[in-house]
Amino acid sequence: DAKTTQPPSMDCAEGRAANLPCNHSTISGNEYVYWYRQIHSQGPQYIIHGLKNNETNEMASLIITEDRKSSTLILPHATLRDTAVYYCIVSPSHGSSNTGKLIFGQGTTLQVKP
Amino acid sequence: DAGVIQSPRHEVTEMGQEVTLRCKPISGHDYLFWYRQTMMRGLELLIYFNNNVPIDDSGMPEDRFSAKMPNASFSTLKIQPSEPRDSAVYFCASSRWGEQYFGPGTRLTVT
Numbered sequence: 001d002a003k004t005t006q007p008p009s010m011d012c013a014e015g016r017a018a019n020l021p022c023n024h025s026t027i028s029g030n031e032y033v034y035w036y037r038q039i040h041s042q043g044p045q046y047i048i049h050g051l052k053n054n055e056t057n058e059m060a061s062l063i064i065t066e067d068r069k070s071s072t073l074i075l076p077h078a079t080l081r082d083t084a085v086y087y088c089i090v091s092p093s094h095g096s097s098n099t100g101k102l103i104f105g106q107g108t109t110l111q112v113k114p
Numbered sequence: 115d116a117g118v119i120q121s122p123r124h125e126v127t128e129m130g131q132e133v134t135l136r137c138k139p140i141s142g143h144d145y146l147f148w149y150r151q152t153m154m155r156g157l158e159l160l161i162y163f164n165n166n167v168p169i170d171d172s173g174m175p176e177d178r179f180s181a182k183m184p185n186a187s188f189s190t191l192k193i194q195p196s197e198p199r200d201s202a203v204y205f206c207a208s209s210r211w212g213e214q215y216f217g218p219g220t221r222l223t224v225t
Contacts, residue, residue, distance in 0.1 A: 032212065043118075043205050043216030044157070087157075091212075101170065102147075102214065104157035 003027070004088045006108045012082075014114050018075040022088030025069045030092050033064060034102070035073045037084040044087065044104075047073065078112045085109050118217035120206050126223045132194040135220045138187055139208030147214060148181055148191050149205040157205075163189065196224045 005023040012018040024033065034049040048055055048062045050071075055062045061074040075082055087107040119138040127133055139146050147162040161171040166183045174181070178197070183189040193200055201224050207214040 034213070036214075043207075043219050044214075046213040046215065049213060101159060101162075103159070106156060 003090050003103065004105055006086075006088055006105065008106060009109045009111070011111050011113055012078045014080060014112055015077055018078040018082065018110060018112070020073040020086050020088075020108050020110065021070065022072070023070045024088070024090050027068050027090050028092075031090045032092075033062065033071050034089045034091055035060070035062065036087045036089065038087070038107075039084040080112050080114065083110060083112045118206055118208055118215055120217035120220050122220060123218065124221045126225065127196055128225055129197055130195045132192065133196045133200075133222060133224075135191040135204050135222070137189045137191070137206030137217060139189070139206070140215055141187070143208035143210045143215075144186075145209045145214075146183060146189050147207040147209075148189070149207065150202045151205065151219075152202045160191070198224045200224050
């Protein structure tokens with residue numbers, strides 16, 4: 001079973017920030033928070049990941065609460081091409097015995113509207 | 115880099131036939147994963163390899179499914195015999211440092 005909880009769907013206006021929440025209250029100390037997205041009919045695409053600190057890259061920002069029980073993915077200026085299913089996943093760090101076991105839940109379907 | 119390459123992109127076969135799906139990971143990646151996606155069950159991890167060695171095959175649905183990785187640049191997922199319930203999109207992914215890069219998938223239809 002997925003170890004995360006996400007809202008099933010969200011809408012966002014084009015050009016506005018999209019804030020996608022994720023709860024992972026049972027996260028372990030060695031588990032990272034990963035975000036992927038899947039645009040219709042394509043393979044999942046890696047977005048960003050983090051352990052404790054907030055992270056930012058060219059695609060998005062990841063805000064992790066201090067207790068690490070929840071996080072928020074932020075797309076600063078959503079475009080129509082950002083319409084996709086967004087998956088929040090917790091996974092052990094590379095090199096551990098369970099490395100790579102991404103357990104995908106149902107994710108959040110983000111609809112960016114003009 | 116061309117990314118993860120999968121072939122064929124589409125496969126239609128009759129029940130009982132053998133199906134072989136192929137994957138070429140990104141050069142330098144030492145982990146390779148096979149996933150299956152259906153509407154009912156979502157994305158499921160089937161098996162993964164590290165340095166060409168199968169590490170966890172607990173997601174393989176049954177003995178009809180087998181996967182091999184004879185070298186660092188090639189892997190196969192075989193279904194023999196195929197059944198209609200195997201119809202799905204099969205994804206291959208590879209990684210080096212944690213983030214996984216997925217191929218475009220193979221859409222399998224078993225009639």
